[in-house]
Amino acid sequence: MEWTKERRYRTLEEVSQEEVNELERRVNSSVWRQTYHIQPNTGLLNDPNGFSYFNGEYHLFYQWFPLGPVHGLKYWYHVKSKDLVNWEDAGIGIKPGDYFDSHGAYSGSAIEHEGKLYLLYTGNTRDNEWGRNPYQCLAAMNQDGEITKLPPVISEVPEGYTDHFRDPKIWKKDDEFFMVIGAQRINGTGCIVQYQSNDLLSWSFKGEIKTELPNFGYMWECPDYFELGDKGILVFSPQGIDPEGDLYQNIYQSGYLMGSQLDVKNGVFSHGEFQELDRGFDFYAPQTMEDHKGRRILVGWVGLPEIDYPTDKDGWAHCLSLPRELTEVNGKLFQTPVKELQALRKNEQEIEDILFDEGKAYDGFTGTTYELLGEFQNYDAITFGIEFRSGKNEKTIITYDTIEKKLVLDRTLSGKSFATSYGTVRKCELDSKSIKLQMFVDVSSVEIFVNDGAEVFTSRIFPNQESESIRFFATGGKVSFQAKKWELQTNQ
Numbered sequence: 001m002e003w004t005k006e007r008r009y010r011t012l013e014e015v016s017q018e019e020v021n022e023l024e025r026r027v028n029s030s031v032w033r034q035t036y037h038i039q040p041n042t043g044l045l046n047d048p049n050g051f052s053y054f055n056g057e058y059h060l061f062y063q064w065f066p067l068g069p070v071h072g073l074k075y076w077y078h079v080k081s082k083d084l085v086n087w088e089d090a091g092i093g094i095k096p097g098d099y100f101d102s103h104g105a106y107s108g109s110a111i112e113h114e115g116k117l118y119l120l121y122t123g124n125t126r127d128n129e130w131g132r133n134p135y136q137c138l139a140a141m142n143q144d145g146e147i148t149k150l151p152p153v154i155s156e157v158p159e160g161y162t163d164h165f166r167d168p169k170i171w172k173k174d175d176e177f178f179m180v181i182g183a184q185r186i187n188g189t190g191c192i193v194q195y196q197s198n199d200l201l202s203w204s205f206k207g208e209i210k211t212e213l214p215n216f217g218y219m220w221e222c223p224d225y226f227e228l229g230d231k232g233i234l235v236f237s238p239q240g241i242d243p244e245g246d247l248y249q250n251i252y253q254s255g256y257l258m259g260s261q262l263d264v265k266n267g268v269f270s271h272g273e274f275q276e277l278d279r280g281f282d283f284y285a286p287q288t289m290e291d292h293k294g295r296r297i298l299v300g301w302v303g304l305p306e307i308d309y310p311t312d313k314d315g316w317a318h319c320l321s322l323p324r325e326l327t328e329v330n331g332k333l334f335q336t337p338v339k340e341l342q343a344l345r346k347n348e349q350e351i352e353d354i355l356f357d358e359g360k361a362y363d364g365f366t367g368t369t370y371e372l373l374g375e376f377q378n379y380d381a382i383t384f385g386i387e388f389r390s391g392k393n394e395k396t397i398i399t400y401d402t403i404e405k406k407l408v409l410d411r412t413l414s415g416k417s418f419a420t421s422y423g424t425v426r427k428c429e430l431d432s433k434s435i436k437l438q439m440f441v442d443v444s445s446v447e448i449f450v451n452d453g454a455e456v457f458t459s460r461i462f463p464n465q466e467s468e469s470i471r472f473f474a475t476g477g478k479v480s481f482q483a484k485k486w487e488l489q490t491n492q
């Protein structure tokens, strides 16, 4: 059945139990369901929202359209965890349908204040001509996890900007609250604007954040600002950037500017180059939080807008990335999987070998859901790397090209193909005497952390369940390596 506007903008109450049952049946029989990633029970998941630590638990919400693998009336769905590993289903967080969020509770963030967790989000509304009118909305969650909507805090788009005005991210500094919002100028370029508040209820418009990128795409979604040491980091997801060499290969990008701390008074931000956060095929709209241990942790959407995925036919789409800890190393963000993930490790296996222009698999060193830590050194090979989720006619390959000094992820033969018009290979520059790959493989995804977080490749892959071989290879010379592998098991 076609996803007409009418079908996309139904609330859950307007849907028959039979339709929901039938959808659940399809989702539950999908062979691509993940095992240790956050994924929707049915329908479509997109941006992470309201990522926070409150009342002894991590809270994470996500954009959710319950009824199918398409973008429609968005809810906030809520999951929570004591350890960032085992997530408990906390049900619907924000239900759209009020005058200020009639067409979706869009993305936003959370902050603790006076014993409550405040959620700030964009209420998407449409008029009879389908024109947008975004509100910035407020809701409060109490200690029992009950969420109550409050009146919207910003009901107008300031002059100079279009109705593409959304995704508030809040932070607090010296008793003041600040908010950034993703915006589009009336000249059709993307930017970020800033608001300030003393009480979270009344906000004053502080103008644009003045970056050195006045003309960088047509819309900047999901802004985030935080500080690491004396550095300020502005994260956003720009749309409308053309590919450039190995960069900006996905339909939309997500990355950051790093510079000195934002001058909140004048909105001035001086910074270096825009740097992509992830080198893989599927990563967008990340959000960060600072936890009670002082760590800056990021979660992203492992998916992209406007791309069809193989799970669509099963009535669901997308998952969230694993939580990554961010640190600053020489002007660059390093991203490492939070160490709590080690609790998932079961059945360690270890191998070590030297390869001479050959490919080798090792007895019992196989799998479909695992963590693999591989370290390669002493190479004079032209290329070396790992083939994984490999089987009859299928393989996903991570290769280090020692001549070009590039790391290459190839999903040409990863299984069910999709989004191929954006290419099937992703590359990034890496000049290193040793290459360390920490790979998290789930039923239909892979996240590869390179050299202790210097780079990350996040991608969906859709191989056959039987494709579980792992092969280490070198061409045109030798490489030595050690590898450890753990099966990953959740308590869920």
Ligand code: FRU
Pocket (backbone or CB within 6 Å): 046, 047, 063, 074, 106, 107, 108, 122, 166, 167, 221, 222, 285, 305
């Ligand atoms: C990014 C985004 C946000 C918006 C949300 C709607 O993926 O388009 O800008 O708030 O998704 O689901």
